[in-house]
Amino acid sequence: MSLSFAKRQINSLLLLELFRGLSITGRVFLTRAITIRYPEEDTPISPRFRGMLALRRYANGEERCIGCRLCEAACPALAITIEADVRSDGSRRTTIYDIDAFKCMHCGFCEEACPVDAIVLTSEMHYHMEARGENIFTKDKLLAIGDLYEEKIAQDREKDNA
Amino acid sequence: MIKFEIDGKKIQAKSGSTIIEAADAAGVDVSHIPRFCYHSKLSIAASCRMCLVEVENGRKPLPACATTVTAGMKIYTKSHQAMQAQKEVMSFLLINHPLDCPICDQGGECELQDLSMGYGRTSTSFIEGKRSIKDKDIGPLIATEMTRCIHCTRCVRFCSEIAGLRELGILGRGEHSEISTYVEHSMQSELAGNIIDLCPVGALTSKPFRFKARAWELRARAGIAGHDCLGSNINIHIKRESDSQPERIMRVVSRTNEKLNETWLSDRDRFSYTGLYHADRLARPMIKQIGKWQETDWETALTVATQKLQNVIAQNGAQAVGGLISPNSTVEECYLFQAWLRSLGVPHIDHRIRQSDFDHQIQSPLVWSTCKCVQSLEETTSFLLIGSFIREEQPLITSRIRKATQGGARVHVINPVDFDFHLTLTNRCIVSPWGMVCSLAAIAQVLFGNDKKKLNIMPKPIAELIRQQKPNTVEHDIARDLQQDKAPLILLGALAQAHPYFSYLRVLSETIAIEIGAKTLHLTDSANEAGAWLATALPHRRIDGVSIKEPGYNAKAMLAKTLKSYCLFGLEPTYDSAYPELARTALQQAECVIVCSAFKNKAMLEYADVLLPIATHLENEGSFVNIEGTRQSFQRSVNKPFAEARCGWKVLRVLANFMGRPGFDYQTVLELSSELSRNLENDLQSEHIPPVDFKPLPTVSDNTVWRCGYWPIYRNDSLVRRAEPLQVLTVEQDLAKLRLGAALATHLKVNNGDRVSVSSDHPDAKPVTLQVLIDQRIADATVCLPSGLPDIAINGPLSVVRITT
Numbered sequence: 025m026s027l028s029f030a031k032r033q034i035n036s037l038l039l040l041e042l043f044r045g046l047s048i049t050g051r052v053f054l055t056r057a058i059t060i061r062y063p064e065e066d067t068p069i070s071p072r073f074r075g076m077l078a079l080r081r082y083a084n085g086e087e088r089c090i091g092c093r094l095c096e097a098a099c100p101a102l103a104i105t106i107e108a109d110v111r112s113d114g115s116r117r118t119t120i121y122d123i124d125a126f127k128c129m130h131c132g133f134c135e136e137a138c139p140v141d142a143i144v145l146t147s148e149m150h151y152h153m154e155a156r157g158e159n160i161f162t163k164d165k166l167l168a169i170g171d172l173y174e175e176k177i178a179q180d181r182e183k184d185n186a
Numbered sequence: 187m188i189k190f191e192i193d194g195k196k197i198q199a200k201s202g203s204t205i206i207e208a209a210d211a212a213g214v215d216v217s218h219i220p221r222f223c224y225h226s227k228l229s230i231a232a233s234c235r236m237c238l239v240e241v242e243n244g245r246k247p248l249p250a251c252a253t254t255v256t257a258g259m260k261i262y263t264k265s266h267q268a269m270q271a272q273k274e275v276m277s278f279l280l281i282n283h284p285l286d287c288p289i290c291d292q293g294g295e296c297e298l299q300d301l302s303m304g305y306g307r308t309s310t311s312f313i314e315g316k317r318s319i320k321d322k323d324i325g326p327l328i329a330t331e332m333t334r335c336i337h338c339t340r341c342v343r344f345c346s347e348i349a350g351l352r353e354l355g356i357l358g359r360g361e362h363s364e365i366s367t368y369v370e371h372s373m374q375s376e377l378a379g380n381i382i383d384l385c386p387v388g389a390l391t392s393k394p395f396r397f398k399a400r401a402w403e404l405r406a407r408a409g410i411a412g413h414d415c416l417g418s419n420i421n422i423h424i425k426r427e428s429d430s431q432p433e434r435i436m437r438v439v440s441r442t443n444e445k446l447n448e449t450w451l452s453d454r455d456r457f458s459y460t461g462l463y464h465a466d467r468l469a470r471p472m473i474k475q476i477g478k479w480q481e482t483d484w485e486t487a488l489t490v491a492t493q494k495l496q497n498v499i500a501q502n503g504a505q506a507v508g509g510l511i512s513p514n515s516t517v518e519e520c521y522l523f524q525a526w527l528r529s530l531g532v533p534h535i536d537h538r539i540r541q542s543d544f545d546h547q548i549q550s551p552l553v554w555s556t557c558k559c560v561q562s563l564e565e566t567t568s569f570l571l572i573g574s575f576i577r578e579e580q581p582l583i584t585s586r587i588r589k590a591t592q593g594g595a596r597v598h599v600i601n602p603v604d605f606d607f608h609l610t611l612t613n614r615c616i617v618s619p620w621g622m623v624c625s626l627a628a629i630a631q632v633l634f635g636n637d638k639k640k641l642n643i644m645p646k647p648i649a650e651l652i653r654q655q656k657p658n659t660v661e662h663d664i665a666r667d668l669q670q671d672k673a674p675l676i677l678l679g680a681l682a683q684a685h686p687y688f689s690y691l692r693v694l695s696e697t698i699a700i701e702i703g704a705k706t707l708h709l710t711d712s713a714n715e716a717g718a719w720l721a722t723a724l725p726h727r728r729i730d731g732v733s734i735k736e737p738g739y740n741a742k743a744m745l746a747k748t749l750k751s752y753c754l755f756g757l758e759p760t761y762d763s764a765y766p767e768l769a770r771t772a773l774q775q776a777e778c779v780i781v782c783s784a785f786k787n788k789a790m791l792e793y794a795d796v797l798l799p800i801a802t803h804l805e806n807e808g809s810f811v812n813i814e815g816t817r818q819s820f821q822r823s824v825n826k827p828f829a830e831a832r833c834g835w836k837v838l839r840v841l842a843n844f845m846g847r848p849g850f851d852y853q854t855v856l857e858l859s860s861e862l863s864r865n866l867e868n869d870l871q872s873e874h875i876p877p878v879d880f881k882p883l884p885t886v887s888d889n890t891v892w893r894c895g896y897w898p899i900y901r902n903d904s905l906v907r908r909a910e911p912l913q914v915l916t917v918e919q920d921l922a923k924l925r926l927g928a929a930l931a932t933h934l935k936v937n938n939g940d941r942v943s944v945s946s947d948h949p950d951a952k953p954v955t956l957q958v959l960i961d962q963r964i965a966d967a968t969v970c971l972p973s974g975l976p977d978i979a980i981n982g983p984l985s986v987v988r989i990t991t
Contacts, residue, residue, distance in 0.1 A: 092288030093400045105429050108397045116289045116397045120430050139288045 063150070071180040074130045074145040077123055077161060078170035080177060087167060088142035091118040095134035095143050103127035104134060121163035125153070146173045147180055190259040192216045204230070205250035205261055206237055219263050220272060220301050222279075222386045223338035224251035227449060228347060234279070234338050236301070238271040239263045247271040269305075276305040279336050281312050282361075283387070290334065292388030294401035298336065319364045324354075325372030326914040327379055327457060329396050335365055335389040341381040348450065349375040350588045350608035365389070372915065375608075376581040376899060379456040383439060383449070394460045394911045395437045399425050404436055407823035410810050411438075411447075411455035412514055412713035412803035413906060414580050416560065417812030418447035418455055422804055422823040433824050435459050435804055445561050446812070452581035454899060454906055459804055461908030462828065466785045468799035469829035479791060484830070484840075491796040492844040494778040495530075498751040504531030508744040511723050512756035513537045513712035514903055515834060516808025517817065518858045520714070520721035522838040522850075523755055524729070529847040533738030534749065536725050537718040539757065540680065540711070540764045540897075542982055544740040545881055546689035547726050548733055550719075557705045558814045559675065564589045568671035569597045570629075570664065570704075572695060573622055573984075574679015575605045578899035579711050584609070596671075598664040600625050602681070602894040602984070603925075603970050604963035613664050618967045619892045619984040620884060623687050626694045628655035632665035633701050640701075647880045648693055674704040680711040681896055684764055684983040689880060709813060711902060713803065717811035720866060729865050745769050751778040756800065756834065758904050760789040766979035767952065782837055784828075785904045800834040801827035802905050807855045808835060819859065891930065893944075894970045895983030901974035922978060924989075925961040925970040934991060942991050944971065946981040953990065954978050 035041065060067060080088050091108030107120040134143045146169065153159050161169075170177070187198045192209055195216060199208035206224055209216045222234035230252050238247035242260035247268060250261075262268055280302065287293040319332040339356060342365065346352045353373050357366050367373070382392050404423040411418040419441040427433045438459045440451035471487030472479050498506055509527045511520055515537075524535050538544070559566075563586040577584045588609045591597060596612040604616045615625045630652050634640045641649040657665070668674045676699050682691050699706045710716070722729050726737035739747060745759070745768040752773060759769035773779050773793035781794045784802045803810075805827040809819040827833065835855055842850035852858045898921055900912040907913070924944060926934075936942055936958045943953035956971070956978075964970050973983045980987065 090289045091397060092293070093403070094288065097400070097402060107430060110396050122429065 069147055071147070071183040073147045073149070073180075074132045074135075075149040076146050076151050076169060077125070077128065077134075077166060078144055078146050078173055078177065079121065079142055079163065079166040080144055080170045080174065081167065087117070088140045089118055089121065090140055090142070091116050091121075092139060094137040094139065098133040098137035100131060100133060101127045101129050103129075118163060121166065123161045123166065124159055125161055126159045141181070144170070144177055144181075146177055148173060148176075188255055188257045190255050190257060190261065192261045193263055199255055202254055205239060205248075205253050205255055208255050209250065209263070217263055219250045220305065221251060222297060222301075222336060223340060225340055225343075225384065228340060228343045228384075231339050231343065234336065235275045236272060236279070238268060238275060240265045240268040240271075273305050273307065276302060277307055277310065280306060280310070282317050282333075283336060284316065284318075284333050286334075290331070290388035291329075291391040291396060292334075292385075296388060297386035317361055322366055323370055323372075324367055325378070325393075326911040327393055327453060328373065328382060329391045329393040331389055331391070332364060332366075333389075334387045336387055337363055337365070338386055339365075340384040340386070341365060341390060344381055344384055345375065345378075347592075348380070348585050348588075349377045350585070351375045353378075354381075376453050376577065377450060377585060379453040380440070380450050383451075392437060394457060399423075399436045408441060408820060409438075409804060409823055410713075410818045410820045411451065412810065413454045413458055413902060414452065414582075415710045415713065415715060415813040416446055416580060416582050417713065417810050417816065417818050418451055418582060419443040419818075420451060420455060422459075424824055433826065435462055435824065438804070445558075445816075446814075447582050450582055450585065454581070454902070454912065457912050458905050458909050460911050461905045462802060462804065464785065464908040464910075466787060466908060467828055468784060468786050468797055468831065471799060471830065472786075472797040474795050479797075484832075487796055487798060488840060488844050491780045491798070491841065494795055495751060495753070495780060496845065498778050499530060502750045505533065506750035507532045507753065508534040508739060508749045508751070509536070509753045510539060510741060510744065510755070510757055510759065511535075511537045511718070512762065512903070513539070513710065513715045513718045514803065515714060515718070515723075515756045516803075516806060517714060517717035517721050517811060517862065518808040518855055519755065519834040519838065520718045520723040521729070521862045522835050522842070522858065523753075524721065524723045526838055526842040526845075526847065526850070527753065528728075529842065529849075530845065533734075533736075534725055534744050535723055535738060536741040536744065537715070537723040538741045539759065539762050540684050540983070541688065541740075542684055542686045542742060542764055542985065543688040543881075544742065545879075546692055547724070547737075547740070550692075557707065558816075559705055559707060560586065560814055563587055563675070564593070566590055566673065566675045567595045568667055568674040569595065570668060570674065570676045570695075570698075571597060571599045571601070572626065572676065572678050572691060573601060573682030573685060574677060574709060575601075575603070575681065575896050576677070576679055576709065577605065577607045578896070579680050580709050581899075583709065596667055598667065602892065602965050602968045603896075604965075606963075612667070613660050615660055615664070616963070616965045618965050619681075619685060619894065620687070620886050620890075621965065621967075622682075622685070623651070623690045623694070624655060625661055626691060626698070627651045628657040628661040629665045629668070630694055630698055630701075631655045632657050632662055633669060633698060644697065645693065645880050647883055648690060648697075651690070651883060652694075668698070668702050668704065671702075674702060676704050676706045678706065678708045680709065681894070681984060683708070683710060684895075686982065686985050687881075687884075693880075707813065711897060713812075714810045716813065716815060717809070717817070720811060721862065742768075745772045748772045748775050750776060752776050752780070754779065754781045754783065754794075755838075756783060756904075757781075758783070758785070758787055758790065760787070760979065761901070761907065761974045761976075762903065764973070764983050765981045766973075767946065767981045770979060782834060783904070784831065785908060798837050799829070799831035800837055801831050804905075805831075806833050808833075809859060890967060890986055891989055892968045893946075893980065893983065893985060893987040894964070894968055895973040895980070896970075897974045897983075898972045901972065907974070921972050922956065922975050923959040923971075924956040925959050925964050926968070927962060927964040927966060928960055929966050930964075930969070931958065931960050934989060936991055940991070942989055944969070944980060945988050947986040947988055948981065951981065951988075952979075953988075954980060 096104045096106045103124045105122040111117040221237045223231045232249045232252035237250040239250045240262040321330045406421040409420045409422045421441045423437045442449045470481040511523045598613040600615045760766045763769045779794045780796045782798045807822040811817045900916045940958045943955045945951040945953035
């Protein structure tokens with residue numbers, strides 16, 4: 025008993041614990057900070073991140089979507105509304121492709137269901153609406169988002185497949 | 187009965203039946219044998235080999251569709267050998283089938299897709315290029331994607347066996363074989379749409395429905411087809427309401443009913459839905475105020491209608507009001523229509539808008555032909571068809587008759603035009619409308635012309651007519667054949683009904699029928715003529731079946747007498763009536779015309795005062811009585827008919843309420859139907875009916891020219907007239923020509939392409955100028971000019987016309 029008591033007293037007088045603690049502080053003080061300045065800086069995210077929705081096109085500019093309605097059927101939140109018809113060249117295309125962003129829960133089932141990789145979830149998570157009605161992502165809007173992010177979308181798919 | 191085993195289960199079947207038939211008959215006890223080319227209503231091709239099964243002691247798997255069962259046979263449908271064979275067949279079928287299910291309309295209801303889930307492999311060893319076939323254009327109804335075809339030949343067999351037209355065939359052999367029309371043309375058959383249902387893959391799909399919806403989005407509701415008197419059973423496919431669209435009827439497919447339509451459906455019934463959302467559809471009630479139309483709410487419209495009608499009745503009495511209802515309305519609507527008008531004291535109520543001769547109405551039976559003979563048509567061996575373009579009027583009844591002729595039945599025809607029925611005719615009398623009556627009288631003369639007793643008890647003009655005849659060889663042949671047959675069938679068609687001497691035709695055919703022990707069947711061109719009779723939408727009969735002493739005007743008299751007010755229900759008289767010219771003048775002169783209709787047209791906007799939108803038969807609830815006397819009820823398929831439209835019975839009920847008539851408090855259509863049923867069961871009385879006078883025989887000179895004004899298949903009612911894909915099939919310019927035979931053309935000194943003016947035989951009749959087309963199929967002294975065409979209003983579909991060159 026007396027031995028351990030003495031040991032504790034000596035340690036306490038030598039301020040060993042203090043220095044041990046200060047050494048962590050010192051080490052962390054010298055390493056690079058892990059906090060980021062959001063929103064000026066971005067956190068690194070997985071290529072599988074499921075963010076804002078987009079419709080992709082083929083390299084020749086033709087929209088990928090063929091109006092098969094599988095995404096509509098797969099959507100658990102019933103966020104997707106599709107009307108399809110015959111386009112002037114006889115191919116099957118959508119006339120309406122609406123996604124209600126309020127209903128969407130970014131589960132990614134639509135992307136899973138899509139046989140032509142048309143509907144995708146981009147890694148973009150910064151988006152907002154300012155007026156009622158903007159929550160409906162129309163076909164034009166989704167295609168525009170797809171055009172805007174095409175490079176990133178393609179990169180992400182490639183990374184994920186690798 | 188033969189005893190044998192399938193998968194270890196003991197089963198009995200009729201001798202001569204095939205394995206697949208026996209297995210299907212055994213139902214749930216036996217596992218389903220996969221098949222593509224086999225169809226219970228078609229001949230056996232055994233071309234797909236999907237139904238291969240193992241038979242004990244068999245050298246190799248046998249096709250279940252083409253192997254008859256024998257006593258003690260042991261069949262294994264799920265054994266290793268059977269499964270192996272089925273899987274191999276499936277992989278061969280998939281070699282050339284494109285994997286384009288996402289863009290294929292059959293996706294979700296495809297037999298190949300379903301079976302490939304069970305028998306398909308996940309990978310293929312096929313590395314060569316798939317074959318592709320150029321698509322064929324076979325008309326506005328059927329879309330083709332021939333690369334998907336698996337050559338089951340169901341469509342080919344359907345066309346030759348059921349539709350009676352060999353329009354499709356298989357060209358080439360082996361890998362180069364393809365289904366084609368050979369020379370590219372639209373399919374002409376009026377049953378062509380059935381090949382959409384038959385095709386097990388997405389090679390033949392519906393063109394109007396193309397890409398519009400998916401099978402899994404649709405809800406099926408049972409309905410009854412409303413364009414002919416067969417009452418085919420249908421399924422109406424509805425897409426639920428979405429943000430972008432209200433609830434909509436997307437397509438119509440057939441529903442099996444062995445007694446009536448088997449598994450088929452005519453194109454008219456299948457594609458008429460395409461007219462539902464036409465621009466002419468009435469969305470909201472409309473009233474005319476100071477010559478201008480304005481849309482309004484129901485209450486205002488009904489108040490205006492009530493006031494106007496009550497004003498007319500107050501000033502001129504209920505005698506000045508006439509009610510015309512379409513024979514395509516439900517029984518309930520007909521019942522309420524007559525009950526409402528009779529409660530107001532209106533005596534003039536009728537539904538027989540296409541009839542010209544009402545002389546015999548009192549003696550017509552209370553209940554129309556009730557012989558349940560549609561199913562037995564195939565067993566009938568002798569038919570006499572009077573005044574009917576039956577292929578266009580009753581496509582499915584024709585297919586039954588066709589089947590009978592394939593078994594050797596004889597069909598005799600008395601028609602003003604040698605219509606093409608796509609079946610073998612034994613004898614044809616192609617004579618003028620008056621000649622039809624004479625021919626029938628001649629047949630009667632052959633049968634009992636020498637029997638003075640029989641002639642003496644007949645009405646005088648008819649006995650006189652029979653005596654006058656000098657039967658020719660054809661008439662002799664017909665009479666002899668009918669006499670020799672055990673149970674011949676006499677069919678009276680729509681042209682007989684529209685005939686100005688319908689009463690003659692009717693009495694003659696009934697007398698002949700009694701003489702030879704035949705049945706008669708009236709083929710009406712509307713869905714519910716029999717129901718309208720039962721519900722007494724008639725001027726001469728009350729709901730309890732008792733004749734009215736002083737009957738009101740019939741449909742023709744109502745228009746000829748120009749009443750002060752008309753109530754029209756589900757009608758466009760300028761197209762639907764046998765007297766379009768009379769109808770237009772009468773309706774325009776009337777003070778108040780109240781129209782309940784699903785569609786508006788130009789003429790209607792001129793003559794009507796109040797337009798009340800009602801549901802079409804695809805959205806309606808109620809019942810139809812078909813030609814066999816079978817009453818088939820149907821419920822509303824959609825929650826709400828189009829826009830503000832309401833079911834017809836509700837509109838009539840509320841109209842009666844607004845006019846303060848007691849006893850119109852039905853909450854549901856069922857209350858109404860059960861009241862009607864009670865009335866029919868309890869009060870149907872038979873009474874002594876005094877003999878009526880027949881009109882005298884007409885004087886027919888050499889210069890008399892008759893018109894044959896049949897209603898073309900796709901001009902028959904307001905919904906069909908607006909179904910665009912069907913309208914594409916009927917080229918209006920071709921119809922709107924004056925067809926006549928070469929003899930008449932020489933007599934009139936006209937040639938092909940000359941323009942002549944035609945009018946009905948009335949001093950004030952307005953002539954119509956038309957192009958002449960010489961057609962050998964037209965009888966002497968007859969011109970053929972269809973009814974129901976826009977801008978051609980000539981009174982009387984089968985009456986005398988004047989032609990001036």
